Amino acid sequence: MPDRKCSFKISLAESEDKLIETVSNLLRRCSEQAKDRKATFSIGLSGGSLVQLLTKALRKSTLDTSNWEFFFCDERYVADDHSDSTFCAYRTEWLSQLPSILDSQFVKADTTKLLEECAADYEARVKVKLGNSHSVPQFDLLLLGMGPDGHTCSLFPEQPATLEETSRLVIPIRNSPKPPPERITFTLPLINNARDVAFVVTGASKSDVVKRVFVDQDKQFPAAWVDPTNGQLTLIVDAGAGSQIIS
Numbered sequence: 622m623p624d625r626k627c628s629f630k631i632s633l634a635e636s637e638d639k640l641i642e643t644v645s646n647l648l649r650r651c652s653e654q655a656k657d658r659k660a661t662f663s664i665g666l667s668g669g670s671l672v673q674l675l676t677k678a679l680r681k682s683t684l685d686t687s688n689w690e691f692f693f694c695d696e697r698y699v700a701d702d703h704s705d706s707t708f709c710a711y712r713t714e715w716l717s718q719l720p721s722i723l724d725s726q727f728v729k730a731d732t733t734k735l736l737e738e739c740a741a742d743y744e745a746r747v748k749v750k751l752g753n754s755h756s757v758p759q760f761d762l763l764l765l766g767m768g769p770d771g772h773t774c775s776l777f778p779e780q781p782a783t784l785e786e787t788s789r790l791v792i793p794i795r796n797s798p799k800p801p802p803e804r805i806t807f808t809l810p811l812i813n814n815a816r817d818v819a820f821v822v823t824g825a826s827k828s829d830v831v832k833r834v835f836v837d838q839d840k841q842f843p844a845a846w847v848d849p850t851n852g853q854l855t856l857i858v859d860a861g862a863g864s865q866i867i868s
């Protein structure tokens with residue numbers, strides 16, 4: 622039985638243009654709400670297909686991103702210039718497509734440290750940047766993807782212990798089922814403390830897991846544990862991914 626506590630909204634985008642417009646509108650709403658509270662807009666990014674979608678949405682929005690700080694909800698434990706690096710994917714894309722966004726706006730992981738230290742160091746960076754070294758920092762918006770196995774960030778069904786983490790906000794991941802094997806990832810306490818969390822999920826291959834996660838709330842899937850305590854959860858799907866939840 623669904624037991625979601627947070628406010629939950631589903632947006633079905635019938636075309637890619639509509640999907641981009643929906644993401645663009647979400648960015649506008651969240652960034653404008655943040656303006657009333659703080660100097661910077663703190664947003665967490667995921668990798669994969671979101672890189673291209675977010676780039677298109679930012680280009681369409683023409684939003685002023687000069688006070689935005691870009692964090693990574695998870696990051697692969699590779700060099701900054703490695704093709705697997707999510708930071709590298711965004712930086713490469715935005716150098717040409719969104720040149721107004723500066724390197725200094727990225728809060729990236731230091732993957733030159735040992736994996737454990739890299740995770741702890743990134744948690745410290747998040748706390749310093751979000752100015753909350755005593756309790757759990759609060760992101761304005763986290764943009765999440767979801768794999769066909771219902772993973773999100775680098776929280777995988779094969780590693781259920783990662784969902785039980787209650788104190789660390791960023792943890793190391795080894796033997797990731799999705800290559801590369803080593804990563805760092807936000808944990809549920811940090812994810813569920815965000816003001817807004819939005820999943821962007823596309824493709825008919827994910828339609829079954831979208832229903833099982835967002836309608837059935839089947840807790841075998843890590844994405845089903847995302848339930849922002851005092852926040853808004855939004856699911857943005859295209860027609861393929863949403864085909865089993867929207868009649």
Ligand SMILES: O=C(O)[C@H](O)[C@@H](O)[C@H](O)[C@H](O)COP(=O)(O)O
Nearest residue numbers: 667668669670766767768773774
């Ligand atoms: O670094 C990563 O691999 C991502 O953060 C990961 O969690 C991604 O969001 C999902 O795997 C969905 O990826 P797609 O949207 O490309 O299917």
